[in-house]
Structures are given as C-alpha cells and as structure tokens.
Amino acid sequence: MTVDQVQESIIEEFSVSDDWMDKYDVLIEMGKDLPAIDPRHKVKDHLIEGCQSKVWLYPDYDGSVIKFTADSDAIITKGIVALLIRVLSGRTPEEIINADLFFIDRIGLRQNLSPTSSNGLLAMVRQMKLYAMAFKARSGQL
Amino acid sequence: MKDISEIRNDFPILGRTVYDKPLIYFDNGATTQKPVCVIDAVREVYTSYNGNIHRGVHAMSDLTSEAFENAREKARRFINAEEKEEVIFTSGTTGSINAVAFSFGEKYIHPGDEVVISALEHHANIVPWQMMCSRKKAVLKVIPVNDHGELILEEYRNLLSGRTKIVAVTQVSNALGTIVPLQKIIEEAHSLDIPVLVDGAQGIQHGEVDVTALDCDFYVFSGHKIYGPTGIGVLYGKKKWLSTLPPWQGGGDMVEKVTFEETTYNVLPFKFEAGTMNYAGAIGMGAALDYVSSLGRNDIAQREKMLLDYATQRLTAIRGLKIYGTSQHKIPTISFLLDGIHQYDTGMVLDKLGIAVRTGTHCAQPVMGRFGIDGTVRVSMCFYNTTEEIDALGMGIEKIIRMFS
Numbered sequence: 268m269t270v271d272q273v274q275e276s277i278i279e280e281f282s283v284s285d286d287w288m289d290k291y292d293v294l295i296e297m298g299k300d301l302p303a304i305d306p307r308h309k310v311k312d313h314l315i316e317g318c319q320s321k322v323w324l325y326p327d328y329d330g331s332v333i334k335f336t337a338d339s340d341a342i343i344t345k346g347i348v349a350l351l352i353r354v355l356s357g358r359t360p361e362e363i364i365n366a367d368l369f370f371i372d373r374i375g376l377r378q379n380l381s382p383t384s385s386n387g388l389l390a391m392v393r394q395m396k397l398y399a400m401a402f403k404a405r406s407g408q409l
Numbered sequence: 410m411k412d413i414s415e416i417r418n419d420f421p422i423l424g425r426t427v428y429d430k431p432l433i434y435f436d437n438g439a440t441t442q443k444p445v446c447v448i449d450a451v452r453e454v455y456t457s458y459n460g461n462i463h464r465g466v467h468a469m470s471d472l473t474s475e476a477f478e479n480a481r482e483k484a485r486r487f488i489n490a491e492e493k494e495e496v497i498f499t500s501g502t503t504g505s506i507n508a509v510a511f512s513f514g515e516k517y518i519h520p521g522d523e524v525v526i527s528a529l530e531h532h533a534n535i536v537p538w539q540m541m542c543s544r545k546k547a548v549l550k551v552i553p554v555n556d557h558g559e560l561i562l563e564e565y566r567n568l569l570s571g572r573t574k575i576v577a578v579t580q581v582s583n584a585l586g587t588i589v590p591l592q593k594i595i596e597e598a599h600s601l602d603i604p605v606l607v608d609g610a611q612g613i614q615h616g617e618v619d620v621t622a623l624d625c626d627f628y629v630f631s632g633h634k635i636y637g638p639t640g641i642g643v644l645y646g647k648k649k650w651l652s653t654l655p656p657w658q659g660g661g662d663m664v665e666k667v668t669f670e671e672t673t674y675n676v677l678p679f680k681f682e683a684g685t686m687n688y689a690g691a692i693g694m695g696a697a698l699d700y701v702s703s704l705g706r707n708d709i710a711q712r713e714k715m716l717l718d719y720a721t722q723r724l725t726a727i728r729g730l731k732i733y734g735t736s737q738h739k740i741p742t743i744s745f746l747l748d749g750i751h752q753y754d755t756g757m758v759l760d761k762l763g764i765a766v767r768t769g770t771h772c773a774q775p776v777m778g779r780f781g782i783d784g785t786v787r788v789s790m791c792f793y794n795t796t797e798e799i800d801a802l803g804m805g806i807e808k809i810i811r812m813f814s
Contacts, residue, residue, distance in 0.1 A: 287761035319769050320753040341751035
C-alpha cells in the first residue's frame with residue numbers, strides 16, 4: 268500500500284465513532300500492539316525533545332527503506348507514534364520526506380499538532396522527516 | 410456568601426461546553442476564570458475613558474490616571490500595606506521576583522553571600538535568584554521538604570547564618586498545595602535581621618493576606634490568578650527597602666529629571682514603574698479584588714476547605730490513586746498519580762470528558778524530583794467549583810483506570 272492508502276485505511280478505522288473515548292480506546296490498543304523497541308536503542312540519543320511524555324524513536328536504514336521502532340511511557344502517545352510508524356515505516360527516505368500526513372487532521376488529532384502541544388506529535392513527525400533527510404543526504408554522498 | 414449558582418453565573422465561561430460536555434475547570438492554579446465585573450471594568454477603560462496615565466493634560470488621561478491610582482489603593486487595602494507607595498504594579502509574580510532579585514542583588518549581595526529558598530518553589534522563585542547568585546558569586550541554599558510536602562523548619566533554622574542576605578519562600582506550593590508557615594519563617598529570619606520575600610501567587614486568592622501583620626519585607630502576586638486580567642501583578646515592598654533599592658528598568662514616568670549627564674529618579678512608587686504600565690490590567694485587577702472581597706475571603710476559604718475535604722475523600726477512595734502532598738494545611742489543590750498510568754494519559758482523557766486539569770511538573774521540577782516522579786495530575790479548585798464536579802472527576806478517573814487496565 269502507498270502512504271496515502273495506509274492513511275485512508277486509518278481514517279476509515281477512526282470513522283466508526285465520533286466519541287473521543289472510542290478513539291482513545293483504538294489508540295490505546297495500537298499503543299499496546301506496537302512492537303517493542305530494542306532496549307539498546309531506548310537511550311537518551313533517541314529521545315525526542317519537547318514531549319511531556321518520553322518518546323524514543325529509532326530509525327534503521329538498510330540502504331533502501333527506513334524501518335522505525337519506538338516506545339513511550341504514555342500509552343496514548345505510544346498509540347500516536349504507532350500510527351506514524353504504520354504510515355511511514357518501511358518507506359524510502361524520499362517517500363517519508365514527501366509524505367503529506369493528512370490523516371492527522373482527518374482523525375481529529377490536529378489539535379495535538381500545535382507547536383506547543385505537550386504530546387509532541389509535531390516533534391515526532393519532524394524527527395522522522397529529519398532522519399529521512401539525513402539518510403538521503405548520506406546515501407547521495409556515497 | 411452568595412448561593413453557588415449565583416456565583417457561577419458571575420463567570421460567563423463556566424456555562425460553556427467543551428467536546429459537547431459541560432466544562433469542568435480544575436486548572437485554577439494555572440489561571441482563574443474572570444467574573445463579569447472584571448471583564449466590564451477592562452471594557453469600560455477602552456470604551457469610556459482611555460488615555461495614557463500620569464502624562465496628559467486632558468480629561469481622558471486624568472480619568473485613567475485616577476482609576477489606575479484607585480486600583481493601587483484597592484491592592485493596598487487588599488493586602489493591608491501601610492502605604493500606597495509600597496504597592497508597585499508589575500507584569501505579574503515572575504516580573505516582581507525578577508525585579509527584586511535584580512535590584513536587591515545589585516545593592517546588597519556580595520561574593521560568598523547566601524540566599525535561602527525552599528524546595529517547594531515554582532521555577533519563578535528559583536531561576537531569578539540563581540541568575541543573581543551566579544552574577545554576584547553568591548550561594549543558593551534550599552529548605553528541604555518532608556514526605557508530606559511540608560518544609561522542615563529545623564533544617565531551615567540551620568541554613569540561616571550571618572551570610573544569609575535574603576529568604577524567598579512561597580506562601581503555598583503550586584504543585585502540592587501545601588500552605589507554608591510564613592509567620593515562623595519570617596520571625597526566624599527577622600531574628601537575624603534577614604529580609605523575607607513571599608511569593609503569594611498561589612496564596613492570595615485563597616484567604617486573608619495581611620502584609621503588615623505578617624511583617625514580610627516583600628510580597629508578590631499575579632492578577633490573573635485572583636480572577637483578574639493577565640499581564641498585571643503586584644510587588645509590595647516595605648518602604649525602607651523600596652526607597653533604597655535601585656530601579657530595575659529605566660524609561661518614561663520613572664524619572665524626575667533627565668539630562669545626558671545624569672538622571673534623577675521619581676518618587677515611589679513611580680521610580681519602579683518605567684514605561685506605560687498595563688493600566689487596563691491594573692483597573693481590571695482592582696475590580697477582581699473588589700469581587701473577592703464582596704464574596705468574603707473567610708467564606709471563600711471555608712468553601713474551599715469543604716471542596717478540598719470532599720475531593721480528598723472521593724479520590725482517596727479510588728484504588729491505585731496516590732496523592733502527593735498530604736499536609737493538613739493545604740489550599741484546594743490535589744496532585745496525584747494513578748498506578749501504572751502516565752499522568753499525560755490521564756490528563757488527555759479527562760480533557761475529552763470536559764475536565765481541565767494540568768499534567769506535568771507544574772514548573773516545579775525540584776519538588777517533583779524530591780518525590781522521585783516526573784510529574785503529576787494536578788486538580789486545582791477554587792470557590793466556584795462544586796461537589797458535583799468532583800463526583801464527575803471521580804467517575805472520570807475510574808473510567809480511565811478501566812480503559813488503561
């Protein structure tokens with residue numbers, strides 16, 4: 268599936284209810300199902316600054332695609348990072364850099380996107396794109 | 410005291426909904442909501458008599474200056490300062506403390522001197538002193554707290570010495586709600602001729618404050634935490650200090666005579682009020698102080714004690730909920746954590762239930778560190794909150810525990 272197709276299917280999953288409690292239930296489940304990050308990568312270097320809860324994000328680039336693993340001490344935040352991983356993990360740096368993440372707005376998480384928001388959704392997206400740019404720049408030099 | 414439904418009607422915002430649920434506002438420690446009389450007072454400045462203060466020869470300037478000076482008198486009366494010129498308007502508590510830390514530091518602090526603060530302080534009563542201490546090569550000393558979140562007074566006594574130049578303590582812990590025994594702190598410091606600054610940001614709105622009886626040297630607070638506008642606050646200082654401290658800002662209105670060779674400063678309080686003051690804010694704050702007085706400060710304290718007891722009992726009954734800050738002397742603020750659930754998760758879900766709380770370290774990281782935690786959920790109530798709202802909070806928390814289990 269393309270980035271946009273994955274986003275569409277997430278939007279559909281979240282469209283079953285307008286109730287925030289149901290949306291949070293889905294996020295909590297996704298957070299719980301997020302594959303564990305390798306404990307060796309759960310270190311300060313991979314901590315994303317600007318979040319009220321701690322978020323660790325680790326990029327693994329095999330020369331063609333970036334696989335992300337992540338963790339958080341807050342479950343809802345973990346659910347949000349799980350969504351981002353579902354959309355962006357296993358993609359090429361190019362795809363990640365160019366991804367327009369419209370699903371965030373459509374499932375009602377946009378309020379969490381403000382620069383001062385404490386959950387750091389914006390910081391997570393920025394970090395994923397930064398990793399993609401760094402890997403792209405590095406492979407361009409080779 | 411007025412009936413609670415009447416009181417709530419004074420605050421337009423309390424009638425609104427959020428996510429289709431009635432707003433339950435439990436973040437009064439961060440800022441309070443405003444009664445109609447405050448909103449009207451600010452509106453009236455701009456619709457009826459706006460002019461810059463202390464400057465013009467015209468009627469608008471005179472009317473605004475008069476209203477501004479009336480607000481000063483209201484603030485003086487509210488804290489029972491002896492004289493009006495001991496009341497300086499600032500941008501708020503943070504502005505007031507920075508001002509004192511700077512000016513006091515310039516005049517009185519030398520290398521090796523000591524400043525005493527407490528482990529309960531908000532960052533606003535830590536960082537300005539740290540900055541001053543590093544500038545002046547002075548040393549910051551900290552009064553520790555016990556497991557209930559109370560200051561350990563024996564340790565405080567041991568910290569005081571001939572090197573101590575000032576003590577700066579909060580009246581109430583913003584993160585835990587503990588009321589600090591100011592009388593004892595001040596008596597102890599004064600016995601060694603050490604002045605005391607009191608951070609009243611979380612204290613002034615919850616009961617009587619009498620700076621003359623307390624005998625504190627400085628007392629500071631913010632308008633927006635006592636139902637007034639943002640961007641305005643007060644620095645009370647004893648005349649003997651304010652008359653000797655140098656001004657912290659230069660500009661218009663604070664001067665007597667300016668030449669390029671020399672400037673002489675205006676008299677108190679104007680010496681410390683450089684530039685155009687937030688006069689609309691001051692006038693709005695005056696209306697807020699009148700409103701609080703009209704409800705009765707003892708009645709407010711009584712009602713808030715009832716809310717604190719009710720909420721403490723309701724929340725204590727929830728299994729897996731731990732309260733941080735268990736002093737017998739508290740304002741109606743409860744900081745807590747749920748077993749195995751991050752404070753941020755709790756706060757996010759409460760928000761969607763229409764309940765506004767604060768989560769995180771509450772700008773008081775050292776006190777969080779003292780308890781070995783990286784934050785709490787803080788429920789900060791005030792007189793316009795109700796037992797029904799506390800019941801809704803209790804049910805909300807129980808729902809969250811089910812959701813995350």
